Amino acid sequence: MTGFEHFWSQGDLITRGVAVLLLAMSVSAWVVIFWKGWLLRRVSSDMARAITAFWAAPSMTQGHAQLLKFDREGVVGPLLIAALAKPRSDTLESKGQVDSQLTRRLRDALHGVVAQLQFGQVLLASIGSTAPFIGLFGTVWGIYHALLSISAAGSITIERVSGPVGEALVMTAAGLAVAIPGVLAYNIFGKRVAACEAELEGFAHDLREMLIHEGDAAGPVPAANGATSAMA
Secondary structure, eight states: OOHHHHHHHHOOHHHHHHHHHHHHHHHHHHHHHHHHHHHHHHHHHHHHHHHHHHHHSSSHHHHHHHHHHHOTTSSSHHHHHHHHOOOOTTSGGGGSOHHHHHHHHHHHHHHHHHHHHTTTHHHHHHHHHHHHHHHHHHHHHHHHHHHHHHHHHTOOOHHHHHHHHHHHHHHHHHHHHHHHHHHHHHHHHHHHHHHHHHHHHHHHHHHHHHHHHHTTTTOOEEOTTSSEEOOO
């Protein structure tokens, strides 16, 4: 019988539940790590190409088409669509200054894109902060359960104590093994999301300045549903 099989057979429902929970947290963390690593790398590459292609286009219509061509994850397109959207004339939104309307739409679109990029960060932070304590709880419970079993046997020696206690301490190591990758990934992804956010803020600022100074000179631009959208 291997050490894990002996640990599993000797553990009670709580000990097994903690082990299963740590395993589920580890699998979830690594799925998010691989997925977000691929996603943020793709977003960084696409964003640079999309913004460069947009500003290199001779017209707003062609720039919009080029941007959508490279923006596979849809992180830059929402900013342009929001900037070119025209509010209904019977709403409070339409009664504000044009530059204020534009700022608000760009801000809301930027918040939505950043929230999209941050998806999964809460899970990594939660796993990184709680896994060590869950592992510690499993260790304490395992030691308590082992000592009860040894006491019931009526004979306490170092050999009888070291085995069960050592197996229980594995739970603490398991908690750390689950938490450390989650914490490191959270910090790395947070830095990369912040870099993407700064790039999007720069694009939104430049787009706002261009639209305010040029007004309707650039002409209509295809909206997300294929219709034309005039600039506000």
